[in-house]
Amino acid sequence: MNATGYNFAYLDEQTKRMIRRAILKAVAIPGYQVPFGGREMPLPYGWGTGGIQVTASIIGADDVLKVIDQGADDTTNAVNIRRFFAKTAGVTTTEHTTDATIIQTRHRIPEVLLSAHQTIVYQVPTPEPLRWIEPREAETRKMHALTEYGIMHVGLYEDIARFGRVTTSYNYPVRVNARYVMSPSPIPKFDNPKMDQMDALQLFGAGREKRVYAIPPHTSVESLDFEDHPFQIETWEERCALCDADDSFLDEVITDDAGTRMHVCSDSDYCRDRQEAGHVGDGGPE
Amino acid sequence: MYVAVKGGETAIENAEKLLAEERRGNPDVPEISLEQISEQLSLSVDRVMAEGSLHDRKLASLAIKQARGDLVEAIFLLRAYRTTLPRFGASEPLDTAQMAIQRRVSATFKDLPGGQILGPSFDYTHRLLDFDLAENGAMPEPAPEADTPVDATMPRVADLLGEEGLIEREIPNDQDAGEPLDLTRDAARFPLDRATRMQGLARGDEGFLLSLGYSTQRGYGRNHPFAGEIRLGEASVEFIPEELGFAIEIADITVTECQMVNRFQGSDEIPAQFTRGYGLVFGHNERKAMSAALVDRALRAEELGEATDAPAQDQEFVLSHADNVEASGFVQHLKLPHYVDFQSELITVRALRAEALDKQAAE
Amino acid sequence: MTETGDFSAGFSDGLRTGLANPAEDAQGIFRAALDAMSRPGTIITLNQELAPPPPLGTATAAILLALADRDTPVWLGTSLSNPDISGFLRFHTGAAVTTSPGAAGFAVTEGVPDLPLDAFSLGEDEYPDRSTTLIMQVEDLSSDGPIVLTGPGIETGIEIGRRIQIGGVAKSFWSARSNLSALFPRGLDLFFCSGNRLAALPRTTTAKITETGE
Numbered sequence: 090m091n092a093t094g095y096n097f098a099y100l101d102e103q104t105k106r107m108i109r110r111a112i113l114k115a116v117a118i119p120g121y122q123v124p125f126g127g128r129e130m131p132l133p134y135g136w137g138t139g140g141i142q143v144t145a146s147i148i149g150a151d152d153v154l155k156v157i158d159q160g161a162d163d164t165t166n167a168v169n170i171r172r173f174f175a176k177t178a179g180v181t182t183t184e185h186t187t188d189a190t191i192i193q194t195r196h197r198i199p200e201v202l203l204s205a206h207q208t209i210v211y212q213v214p215t216p217e218p219l220r221w222i223e224p225r226e227a228e229t230r231k232m233h234a235l236t237e238y239g240i241m242h243v244g245l246y247e248d249i250a251r252f253g254r255v256t257t258s259y260n261y262p263v264r265v266n267a268r269y270v271m272s273p274s275p276i277p278k279f280d281n282p283k284m285d286q287m288d289a290l291q292l293f294g295a296g297r298e299k300r301v302y303a304i305p306p307h308t309s310v311e312s313l314d315f316e317d318h319p320f321q322i323e324t325w326e327e328r329c330a331l332c333d334a335d336d337s338f339l340d341e342v343i344t345d346d347a348g349t350r351m352h353v354c355s356d357s358d359y360c361r362d363r364q365e366a367g368h369v370g371d372g373g374p375e
Numbered sequence: 376m377y378v379a380v381k382g383g384e385t386a387i388e389n390a391e392k393l394l395a396e397e398r399r400g401n402p403d404v405p406e407i408s409l410e411q412i413s414e415q416l417s418l419s420v421d422r423v424m425a426e427g428s429l430h431d432r433k434l435a436s437l438a439i440k441q442a443r444g445d446l447v448e449a450i451f452l453l454r455a456y457r458t459t460l461p462r463f464g465a466s467e468p469l470d471t472a473q474m475a476i477q478r479r480v481s482a483t484f485k486d487l488p489g490g491q492i493l494g495p496s497f498d499y500t501h502r503l504l505d506f507d508l509a510e511n512g513a514m515p516e517p518a519p520e521a522d523t524p525v526d527a528t529m530p531r532v533a534d535l536l537g538e539e540g541l542i543e544r545e546i547p548n549d550q551d552a553g554e555p556l557d558l559t560r561d562a563a564r565f566p567l568d569r570a571t572r573m574q575g576l577a578r579g580d581e582g583f584l585l586s587l588g589y590s591t592q593r594g595y596g597r598n599h600p601f602a603g604e605i606r607l608g609e610a611s612v613e614f615i616p617e618e619l620g621f622a623i624e625i626a627d628i629t630v631t632e633c634q635m636v637n638r639f640q641g642s643d644e645i646p647a648q649f650t651r652g653y654g655l656v657f658g659h660n661e662r663k664a665m666s667a668a669l670v671d672r673a674l675r676a677e678e679l680g681e682a683t684d685a686p687a688q689d690q691e692f693v694l695s696h697a698d699n700v701e702a703s704g705f706v707q708h709l710k711l712p713h714y715v716d717f718q719s720e721l722i723t724v725r726a727l728r729a730e731a732l733d734k735q736a737a738e
Numbered sequence: 739m740t741e742t743g744d745f746s747a748g749f750s751d752g753l754r755t756g757l758a759n760p761a762e763d764a765q766g767i768f769r770a771a772l773d774a775m776s777r778p779g780t781i782i783t784l785n786q787e788l789a790p791p792p793p794l795g796t797a798t799a800a801i802l803l804a805l806a807d808r809d810t811p812v813w814l815g816t817s818l819s820n821p822d823i824s825g826f827l828r829f830h831t832g833a834a835v836t837t838s839p840g841a842a843g844f845a846v847t848e849g850v851p852d853l854p855l856d857a858f859s860l861g862e863d864e865y866p867d868r869s870t871t872l873i874m875q876v877e878d879l880s881s882d883g884p885i886v887l888t889g890p891g892i893e894t895g896i897e898i899g900r901r902i903q904i905g906g907v908a909k910s911f912w913s914a915r916s917n918l919s920a921l922f923p924r925g926l927d928l929f930f931c932s933g934n935r936l937a938a939l940p941r942t943t944t945a946k947i948t949e950t951g952e
Contacts, residue, residue, distance in 0.1 A: 095459065097761045106807050109768045110843075113805075114867035116775045117927040117940035119890050123867045124562030129458040133451070134701045135708030147772065149765045159715045166711050168383035196715045214705070225691050227565045234863035234923070252727055258719035266890050266942065268923070277719040286893075290776045297701050299562040305776045305891035305940075323722050340718055355715055564865075 098145040098178040104128055108146040108301065112292060115303035120265030121233070122216050127299035137170055138296025140193050140212035144174065147208065147292070148191060153181045155189035160197035160338065160355035167195070186358050196259075198280040200337045200359040203289035205306060211274040213295040216302065218262040218272040238270050241313065249318050258323070264311045265304055273310075279322045279338050284310040327352040330373035332363035342373075349374045398443045412436040421629075421658020422446055426699065427453030428559060428578050429460075430628050430657055447580075451700045458559070465554045467613040467622055469655075471632050472534070474610040476525050481532045482602040483636055489529035494607060495659070532604040533634045533651055542636065542649040565691050572674055572690060576667040577656060579697030585662060587687040588669035596673045596685030600652065603636035607659055631656050633664035637672050642680050650679065755789070756830035757803050767804035774929070774938035779887040779900040781879055784934045791822035795875050797931035798846060802873070803830055810843025811836035813858075813870070817848045839870070846873045850911045855918060855926055866923035869941075878905025879932040885912075889943040899946075902937060904930055912945055919944070 096102065104126075111125040130138040148154065154174055158167040162184040170193060171182050183189050186199040195212040203209060219229040222240050232238070241262060248255050255261075261278040265271045273281055274293060284291065284304060291304040304310060314320035328335045330351040337359055339352040351373030354360035399406070413420055413436040423435040427450045435453055442448035478494025481487055493499075507513060536542040556563075558574045567575070576584060591598055610630050613622040635652035639645075652672025654664040673687040686692055696702060757763035763786065770782045790799035806812055812833045814823060824835040836842055839857045851857075851872070861869035883903020892900045918925050918941065925941025939945065 097765075101459065101461070102761060102764065103807060105764070105768075106805055107809065109772075110805055110810070111867070113771060113775050113871070114869070114927070116772065116891075117925075117942065118866050118923050119942065121866060121923060124564065124865075126560045126562055129454045129559070129700065131455040133707065134704030135706075136704060136711065138704075147765075147769065149769060150762065159712045163383050164712055165383045165387060169387055172384060172387075195711075196713070214708070225565075226695075227691065230864040253730065254726070256723055256727065258723040259716040275713075275716050277715055279719070290772070297705055303776075307893045308890035323719055338715065338718075340714055341721065355718075 095177055097150075098148050098174065099131075100128065100142065100145045104142075105146045108142055111301050112143065112146065112303065115292070115301050116290070116305050118269075119304055119308050120263075120269030120271040120302060122271075122295075122300040122302045125299055125301055127296050130296065132169070132173070134297040135214060136166060137193070137195060137212040139294030139298075139301070140195070140210050140296075141170060141173065141294070142296060143210045143292050143294035143301060144191060144193050145178070147210075148174065148178055148180060150178075150180065152190045153183050153188055155183050155186060155192045155358075156194075157192065157197060157199070157356075157358075158195040159340075160199070161357040163357060184358050185362075186356075196275050196277075197338070197355060198276060198283045200334075200354070200356045202283075203287060205288045207289040209287075209289055209291050211276075211291065211293045213272065213274045213293045213300070214297070215260075216272055216293065216295040216298050216300040218270050233269060236268070238264075241270060242315075245313060246315065249315065255314070255318065255320075261320075262313050264313060266308050267311075270313070271302065271304075271310075277323060277338060278312065278320070281310070281312045281320070282322065286310075325352060328370060329354045329360060329363075330370040332360045332368045333370040334360065334363055334368070344374055398441070407440060409433055409436040409440065412439050418659060419444070419446060419449075421656075421660055422581060422663070423449045423453055425657040425660060425663065426450045426578055426580065427457065429453050429457040430626070447699050447703050451703070454700055462557070462560070464614065464617075465557075466625070467615065469610045469612065469630065471606065471608075471610055471630070471655075472528060472531055474529075474606070474608040474630070475627075476529055476606060476608040477629075478607040479529060479604065480602075480606075481604045483532060483604075487532060487535065489526045492525060496661075529606070531606075531634060533636060536603075536636070536649060540648070543639075543645075543651065545651065563694070567690060567694065569671070569675070569678075572694060573653065573655075573667075573671060575694040575697055576654065576670060579667070579694075580699035580702070581660070581663045581666070583697050583699070583702075584666040584670055587673070587693060588666035591669050591673050591685065591687045596676065596683075596688045598652070598669075598672050598676075598681075599638040600635045600669055600672065601637070602665065603634040603651070605631070605633045605661055605664065607631045607661070629658055631658065631660050631664040633661065633668040635665070635668040635672055639679060650675070758787075763800075764804040767800045770936065771801055771805070771929070771938065774936055775891075775927070775940055777891045777900075778889060778939050778943040779881075779885075779892065779902040779937055781881055781902070781935055781937045784936065786934065791820070791826050793848060793875070794818060794823050794826070794846075795931050796934040797936040798873050798875055798929075799826075800934075801929060801931070801936070802827060802833070802844060802846070806831040806833040806844055808832045808834070811838075811841050813837070813839045813842035813845040815845075815847030815851055818846055842870045844873060845870050846875070848875045849877075849906050850874070850908055855914050858926055860918065860921060860924040860926060863924060866925065869924065869926060871927050871929065873929045873931060874907075876904050876906050876930050876932050878903065879930055879935050879937055884948050886946045886948055887939070887943050888946075889940075891940070892943070904937075905932075909947065912947060915945065 107126055111123045115123045130141055132138055156167045156171040158164040174180055175182055186201050191208050193210045217229050219232055222244055223229050245255050259277045260272055260275040261281055263271050263273050286307050288306055290306055293302045312320040325339050331353050334354055338355045340355045341350050342353055343350055413432045419439055420432055420435045423438055423446055424430050438449035438452040442452060479492045533542055555570045609627045611624050612626045612628055614625045615622050633654040636649045637652060639648055639650045641647035652668040654667030656663045670687055674690050676683045676688040770784055774782050784797055784800055786800045788796045788799050810833055812827055813836050827833050839845055839853055840859050845858055858870035861867060880903045882901050885902045886899040888899040927941055928939040930937045
């Protein structure tokens with residue numbers, strides 16, 4: 090694509106105004122999904138069009154952008170979105186989490202605590218947390234309006250009755266500011282606790298479903314759970330083979346056809362920082 | 376020692392180069408021109424314009440060329456271009472009774488004012504591969520011209536029934552409501568009114584609508600359709616610029632219109648009569664126009680007090696899944712890495728298995 | 739008003755100028771508004787040079803120029819209802835001035851509106867976002883005042899809440915506003931503007947007056 094002839098950050102000003110108004114309402118009603126006139130982007134639906142539209146609406150010439158997919162800056166989808174903004178907005182991009190003012194993400198929250206000068210933009214495939222229980226938008230709207238979330242708890246509890254635990258491992262529903270039940274996007278539940286009282290503003294964009302929603306800084310975000318079955322995150326017995334981290338989300342990498350595995354940080358920037366600071370893992374199987 | 380994969384940007388650039396090579400194919404074969412696509416693959420161009428919601432033969436031809444003939448990909452290209460165009464307003468409704476007719480058939484009357492006009496149609500062709508076509512160069516024999524030109528005004532069949540009160544009156548949407556909602560600019564809010572539903576159907580995937588229309592014929596929401604009329608021709612598009620205050624003609628476009636006539640049992644308020652299902656598409660595409668008309672009528676089930684238990688009668692189901700650019704993107708996004716979520720699933724499944732095996736061992 | 743902007747700024751065709759660099763300026767103003775809405779009660783100073791027709795203030799005009807358009811009718815309070823302001827908004831944003839507060843995307847007043855707050859659109863339970871955003875021009879806006887704010891966007895640490903001073907707003911306004919909280923998620927989101935400074939109070943913010951206010 091030749092970017093000349095397009096407006097700053099691709100979207101026209103009228104579209105940006107519409108999305109900006111939606112974002113302001115989203116911040117004012119934490120966890121509520123604001124419908125917006127999502128545009129057709131030059132990237133396919135399901136590949137981050139919602140996140141891209143949110144980023145395009147907030148980004149300015151002074152911003153420093155980081156894009157991650159699965160926690161990594163070098164996955165093709167992250168590379169592709171980063172080069173889209175480098176081309177259409179000419180902004181500085183970075184792989185260093187702490188240098189970024191805007192972080193667009195798919196499926197992870199960085200391991201380092203985000204700060205007040207940062208905004209994290211999540212790409213969301215299915216914004217409606219009740220969708221798997223009730224497929225109709227007309228119904229789920231009512232359930233949100235009336236705070237009728239009993240059915241959600243029943244669903245989770247059926248899991249407990251059958252398996253002795255909640256089996257949802259990612260896209261684990263949360264309750265925002267003790268009001269709206271919200272989809273955190275398909276992040277692993279490992280990342281859910283990071284959303285609670287975060288210093289940074291959290292914005293969520295769903296392009297295909299045409300919804301934006303938000304969590305303001307310092308807002309309570311609770312993962313749904315039960316007194317006798319409190320929410321728990323994933324743990325590993327292993328440490329990162331590259332940086333020896335024992336506190337980060339680890340990806341399993343298969344290293345030979347006998348199924349030998351090693352574990353490495355999913356957050357590539359966190360892992361590199363630790364390696365540069367002198368932390369050394371066991372290097373994985375030889 | 377394990378080294379993480381790098382070089383995503385180079386990989387993407389190389390993939391683009393490979394794709395361009397594949398698109399061109401064997402360089403010894405002459406390159407196809409947009410004119411050739413527009414003239415000789417005209418029905419592909421029609422479909423791409425219709426589902427791309429942009430009437431521009433040249434751009435649609437370019438999209439088809441760029442997409443290597445993949446029409447859904449071409450529709451996506453055209454849509455992504457369309458979205459950057461400024462919107463000046465809404466045109467006046469098309470008056471299809473005034474259109475320059477190329478083809479017009481009715482299944483409900485043997486003959487009717489204006490006559491049946493077969494026009495260019497695959498309908499009665501024998502589907503035998505024409506090996507003469509394989510040898511380029513032969514010009515088709517010119518079709519003979521009729522002795523009398525077709526009538527300038529052709530009443531629509533459904534309107535003829537209206538004289539007797541046998542068919543429902545078509546009441547335009549609330550005139551005071553202003554311009555209809557634009558599905559490409561505003562988020563849909565269910566339930567949608569009929570005008571908005573029709574927009575969704577006009578942009579909807581032909582194959583999806585064909586299957587849904589077919590399902591109503593097979594008993595999933597049966598609604599007794601007759602093809603009241605199918606017409607193909609050129610209609611004028613009129614627009615009222617704010618500064619002029621009167622309509623000016625801005626284009627003539629080829630459209631296919633289908634009016635289905637469906638029996639309605641009647642209700643407490645309305646005696647038995649015929650109702651309509653309506654389909655209109657850019658270009659020549661009877662399959663799509665007829666399918667849209669069947670689905671439009673099926674989606675009116677609730678309004679007419681009929682049972683609504685079939686997929687084609689469920690507007691959220693139909694309209695949330697009819698768009699092939701949305702569907703294609705979301706189905707194919709499964710190609711993107713999901714290894715973080717998969718890792719979480721691995722942990723959960725391993726834990727569930729360990730608990731189950733422990734339990735078995737204890738028993 | 740403490741200030742009315744720089745009158746030496748350019749005029750064009752009798753209409754005062756809008757944003758000098760529309761894409762860039764609108765983005766900067768929006769980010770300021772977003773920051774304000776995300777961190778209620780934080781006072782943000784805009785560095786926009788604008789000369790809106792009086793008594794429209796710089797920050798008020800900036801928000802409207804950045805966010806209003808044909809899709810957002812603007813309702814103006816009595817003291818702001820003049821042809822200069824209507825013309826300025828129509829010319830630079832395309833927004834129509836409406837006389838119906840319930841139809842307004844944005845409502846603009848000097849001080850407390852002389853209407854009950856629910857005369858503006860509070861949205862619907864299913865679509866609470868379809869509510870008016872009220873922009874109130876106030877005499878003064880400073881931190882460390884008697885109004886203590888709590889809610890999303892406000893850190894609760896050693897000190898409870900964030901303190902703010904909003905001049906010229908009667909106590910009755912605060913009780914009327916707090917009455918709306920029972921209607922949540924319906925509600926009214928507010929911007930307070932004074933000169934080139936702004937602060938925001940979304941519907942989720944609770945405001946308590948600790949000392950004798952006005």
